[in-house]
Amino acid sequence: MVEKTVQEINQKIRDGSVHVVTAEEMTEIVETLGPKGAAKEVDVVTTGTFGAMCSSGAILNFGHADPPIKMQKVWLNDVEAYAGLAAVDAYIGATQLSESRGMEYGGGHVIEDLVAGKSVELRAIAYGTDCYPRRNIETSLTLSDVNQAVMINPRNAYQRYNVATNSSDRILHTYMGPLLPNLGNAIYSGSGALSPLFNDPTYATIGIGTRIFLCGAHGYIIGEGTQHDPTHNLGTLMVQGNLKEMSTDFVRGASLYKYGTTLYVGLSIPIPILNENIAKRTGIKDADISTNVLDYSVPRRSRPTLARVTYEELKSGGIVIGKKEIRTSSLSSLHKAREVAETLRERIKKGEFYLSEPVGKISTKTVFKPMRQTGGLPLVKDVMTDGIGTIKPDVSIEEAAKRIIKGGFNHLPVVSDDGRLVGIVTAWDISKAVAMKKRGKVEQIMTRKVIVVSPSDPIDIAARKLEQYNISALPVVDAKRKVIGIITSEDLSKLLAGGT
Amino acid sequence: MKMLLHFNPQIIKKPLIAEVVLETGVLVNINKATIDTAGGKLIINVPDKDAKKVIKSFKSRGVDVVTLEKPIIMIDEECVHCGACISVCPTNVFKYEADGSVSVDYKECIQCGACITACPHNALKLSE
Numbered sequence: 001m002v003e004k005t006v007q008e009i010n011q012k013i014r015d016g017s018v019h020v021v022t023a024e025e026m027t028e029i030v031e032t033l034g035p036k037g038a039a040k041e042v043d044v045v046t047t048g049t050f051g052a053m054c055s056s057g058a059i060l061n062f063g064h065a066d067p068p069i070k071m072q073k074v075w076l077n078d079v080e081a082y083a084g085l086a087a088v089d090a091y092i093g094a095t096q097l098s099e100s101r102g103m104e105y106g107g108g109h110v111i112e113d114l115v116a117g118k119s120v121e122l123r124a125i126a127y128g129t130d131c132y133p134r135r136n137i138e139t140s141l142t143l144s145d146v147n148q149a150v151m152i153n154p155r156n157a158y159q160r161y162n163v164a165t166n167s168s169d170r171i172l173h174t175y176m177g178p179l180l181p182n183l184g185n186a187i188y189s190g191s192g193a194l195s196p197l198f199n200d201p202t203y204a205t206i207g208i209g210t211r212i213f214l215c216g217a218h219g220y221i222i223g224e225g226t227q228h229d230p231t232h233n234l235g236t237l238m239v240q241g242n243l244k245e246m247s248t249d250f251v252r253g254a255s256l257y258k259y260g261t262t263l264y265v266g267l268s269i270p271i272p273i274l275n276e277n278i279a280k281r282t283g284i285k286d287a288d289i290s291t292n293v294l295d296y297s298v299p300r301r302s303r304p305t306l307a308r309v310t311y312e313e314l315k316s317g318g319i320v321i322g323k324k325e326i327r328t329s330s331l332s333s334l335h336k337a338r339e340v341a342e343t344l345r346e347r348i349k350k351g352e353f354y355l356s357e358p359v360g361k362i363s364t365k366t367v368f369k370p371m372r373q374t375g376g377l378p379l380v381k382d383v384m385t386d387g388i389g390t391i392k393p394d395v396s397i398e399e400a401a402k403r404i405i406k407g408g409f410n411h412l413p414v415v416s417d418d419g420r421l422v423g424i425v426t427a428w429d430i431s432k433a434v435a436m437k438k439r440g441k442v443e444q445i446m447t448r449k450v451i452v453v454s455p456s457d458p459i460d461i462a463a464r465k466l467e468q469y470n471i472s473a474l475p476v477v478d479a480k481r482k483v484i485g486i487i488t489s490e491d492l493s494k495l496l497a498g499g500t
Numbered sequence: 501m502k503m504l505l506h507f508n509p510q511i512i513k514k515p516l517i518a519e520v521v522l523e524t525g526v527l528v529n530i531n532k533a534t535i536d537t538a539g540g541k542l543i544i545n546v547p548d549k550d551a552k553k554v555i556k557s558f559k560s561r562g563v564d565v566v567t568l569e570k571p572i573i574m575i576d577e578e579c580v581h582c583g584a585c586i587s588v589c590p591t592n593v594f595k596y597e598a599d600g601s602v603s604v605d606y607k608e609c610i611q612c613g614a615c616i617t618a619c620p621h622n623a624l625k626l627s628e
């Protein structure tokens with residue numbers, strides 16, 4: 001039985017005899033030598049990930065101005081940073097958008113610009129006090145001008161991530177990138193077998209105080225990440241590192257079209273191979289890691305899972321759902337993840353990076369809870385008009401006109417004999433037909449492709465559909481497509497005016 | 501080879517493509533066309549060996565021709581090789597290489613623009 005300690009490994013780093021490999025290399029070594037042989041052979045495995053990590057940002061201390069100011073609000077290149085701490089500390093978050101450039105530029109880009117050594121415009125306002133009389137300031141500064149600049153990321157290194165696809169008939173712009181209609185593509189994230197947390201899923205070596213590679217700097221794990229969900233293999237970490245030691249090779253601002261900005265973070269955790277159990281787990285392969293393919297066309301918290309696939313399948317460029325072959329591509333960069341793992345491997349070999357022993361454990365039991373919502377979101381069925389008139393497709397246009405006038409409504413759902421929705425006619429369709437002296441049946445003028453909502457949908461979904469398709473009413477249908485009511489933009493605006 | 505043709509408003513009404521096809525006997529494939537008051541812009545694709553003939557024929561009719569060696573430009577300093585551009589491209593211009601980097605097969609690009617907005621790093625642009 002091989003047993004090593006972190007001190008022994010550090011001694012090997014010191015005398016240059018340490019054997020370090022990347023997690024991908026380790027997979028092959030474990031396959032050939034077995035866990036026991038691998039544990040004897042290898043001292044450290046370097047993992048790697050490089051992807052969009054929205055829950056990232058940096059604490060900056062600007063130093064005091066003269067006369068001094070207690071910043072109440074502060075902007076860097078027109079991106080607001082949170083200044084609700086002391087006088088000249090601020091936290092710039094990756095997803096905050098520029099007030100002048102919108103989604104093109106945000107906090108992630110400010111961080112990249114600072115790391116690149118570029119000058120950044122600072123603007124701040126304050127209410128003025130006896131001790132901090134100043135009310136506003138504008139200046140430009142670079143990373144070397146600020147005192148501390150520490151990246152502190154509440155949630156990084158997601159163990160794996162869900163795959164996004166879209167079964168609707170229109171393109172969706174999401175934080176996973178553009179999702180083409182009718183399952184036109186699927187986008188994944190995460191480096192699979194290189195993933196730091198998949199190489200030590202029991203948190204045997206990874207803990208609070210573990211020294212890591214963060215964007216080129218030597219950083220630390222400071223605790224479990226927000227939304228840490230270890231029992232579903234969705235663990236996350238909270239990490240920190242000195243911005244002044246980072247390199248733009250490993251940290252990049254990014255914009256996701258019609259979604260917003262984020263930060264691409266390169267992160268590597270070294271796993272000390274203390275025994276063969278640890279060695280065995282670092283032998284993990286892409287084929288061993290599965291994740292869910294979710295349908296992002298359902299705008300709810302629980303999106304339907306369409307399939308379960310492995311990272312091996314995802315990386316092959318295509319997955320199959322039902323009978324359909326779907327092209328995949330990644331939002332995170334495997335190429336960069338490898339570069340991250342290789343860079344840390346080289347640093348350890350050269351004696352530039354020593355391993356640390358954790359000072360505290362990361363929980364393996366934390367549960368990720370949904371939000372407690374007290375307001376109670378109104379549902380479509382609470383707001384819709386029920387008992388509405390419908391019409392059959394073979395009724396004459398004239399008769400439809402009479403009914404619309406008599407009923408005083410604008411929309412008439414068209415239903416088959418068993419009550420299922422087959423189309424819709426509006427007052428406008430009918431007046432147009434009458435004006436053009438068109439005679440015939442309703443089915444000749446009705447719209448067949450009807451956008452609908454379900455009675456249990458929250459009204460926000462109805463509102464978004466009305467806006468998206470630029471229409472003024474939606475028939476409400478049950479699971480069998482039987483019409484049970486209608487919801488109009490008027491219903492919604494009345495509700496909003498009434499203030500729920 | 502791909503080419504970008506500019507028509508000025510005076511000649512836009514003439515059946516120029518048809519004339520060129522008849523004159524040269526080369527089958528011209530139209531990838532993209534936009535026409536407005538400022539004239540017309542067309543991206544066409546012709547076999548490499550016939551490119552010279554076709555260019556000459558268009559030029560003799562007053563059409564401005566720019567050959568597109570690289571219809572799509574990948575800016576190396578910005579690209580992080582994520583691959584977000586891969587699955588949105590209708591003509592499979594991008595692909596992962598064995599080392600995980602993303603390569604570009606320029607000649608397949610029809611300048612549809614889908615990848616431009618898909619790239620999170622502003623690393624792609626269409627050549628004009």
Ligand code: SF4
Pocket residue numbers: 572588589590591592593608609610611612613614615616
């Ligand atoms: S412009 Fe369109 S065809 Fe050209 S590379 Fe981009 S997505 Fe592909």
Ligand code: SF4
Pocket residue numbers: 574578579580581582583584585586602618619620621622623624
């Ligand atoms: S999406 Fe942009 S950054 Fe990613 S591989 Fe394509 S060009 Fe490079």
